[in-house]
Amino acid sequence: MYRCLQEVFMFLKLIQVCACERGFELESSGQVCKDVDECQKPGGQPCSQTCVNTEGSYGCACHPGYSLEPDGHTCKAAGTEPILLVAIQFSLLLCGLRSLKEDILATVDKNMMIFSIDYDLVGQKVFWTDVGTESIKWISMDTKKKGTVVKGIRSDCIVVDWIGRNLYWVDGTAGQILAIRLTAVWRGKSEHTIVLDDDVTQPRSLALDPLNGLMYWSEIGGEPQIEQAGMDGSSRKVLINQGLGSPTSIALDQFSWKIFWSDDKFHCIGSANLDGTGITMLQLTRIKSPFSVAVFEDEVFWSEMKTRTVQRMKKTTGKDRAVLIKRSEQPYGLKVYSVLFKVCPSVSLKRPYV
Incomplete structure (x- = not known):
């Protein structure tokens, strides 16, 4: 039983599984994490107007005359x-x-x-x-x-x-x-x-x-x-x-x-x-x-x-x-x-x- 457990442990070391924090994704190598550009992600439009990508996240901004709602995504017209x-x-x-x-x-x-x-x-x-x-x-x-x-x-x-x-x-x-x-x-x-x-x-x-x-x-x-x-x-x-x-x-x-x-x-x-x-x-x-x-x-x-x-x-x-x-x-x-x-x-x- 002891020898069996040793072999399993060695096997798991050989097949390392990498994971990334939120806002990052694995490169094709499967070993390096890179930033996800949420602003350019296919099918994703997280902001009403302007989306600014940051390291590991993103932020939304509004044009003059608009204010950002508490949800951090929606721009509403003032006036x-x-x-x-x-x-x-x-x-x-x-x-x-x-x-x-x-x-x-x-x-x-x-x-x-x-x-x-x-x-x-x-x-x-x-x-x-x-x-x-x-x-x-x-x-x-x-x-x-x-x-x-x-x-x-x-x-x-x-x-x-x-x-x-x-x-x-x-x-x-x-x-x-x-x-x-x-x-x-x-x-x-x-x-x-x-x-x-x-x-x-x-x-x-x-x-x-x-x-x-x-x-x-x-x-x-x-x-x-x-x-x-x-x-x-x-x-x-x-x-x-x-x-x-x-x-x-x-x-x-x-x-x-x-x-x-x-x-x-x-x-x-x-x-x-x-x-x-x-x-x-x-x-x-x-x-x-x-x-x-x-x-x-x-x-x-x-x-x-x-x-x-x-x-x-x-x-x-x-x-x-x-x-x-x-x-x-x-x-x-x-x-x-x-x-x-x-x-x-x-x-x-x-x-x-x-």
Whole structure:
């Protein structure tokens, strides 16, 4: 028995098993521990905005205007309550994201329809596409004065360039991305420019990154994909061309340097880094037809065609899903309105990709 125990002891010495402390992992040799970069770990997004890796751990930080919650991971906006702008067929709804209090900003006649929306905090105006009259209109958020930007156009999606003072839109039928100078509109001129129309089949949604001079759009005609180019149409490239069915809407989350999209064919919300890497799909059970998507803080919001609802969930996990708005009318475009978007964009928000 004694000899047997000696042999077992010698055998265990020969097959040493190494283990690492939390925050470290074994290298391929199986004998050396190395630091785990939690910020870059596949499938892990531990922070709302900025993740800083440290030896054996990591820390989260927030951009100006946001504060880190007690959980050490979540960034919450300070100041006035953020508002979700929702186009609901014949009206423009304002929904407080803290209080859930609702208010109507604008209504249109039954022969018109509010489809896509965006806002300009610099000029304190909300813009929308009117499908019935084939025009883009605006309303002042303080005086409620209304006006028309341009007439006789078809637009699937509009976006405001708050730095260059331009308004962009996509025409899926013509296969074009167009723009108009807002400064010219206020002088009574409505001449617009075609930014891009070469090899554009059926653009569906558009998002702008004025800080970096970039635009992103989804293509649903032919091969579905998400593309990127300069805001003048230059330096064009395909960003994402895998795992897409019908990307109906895209939204940028510049605080975490990601792009989100809704996919009507695959019934999901997708996300990726702004260089096209790190693609993640959140499969949504019981959802039939996501139409428009928006992102704010730790949540992603979308309008649902079949159930005529606006819903939200955690943008990284898909958990805590909830219905915010349910109407008999059809919800379309979404945008989150926050005064932080007026004061926060700075060089610190420029994307970390070259």
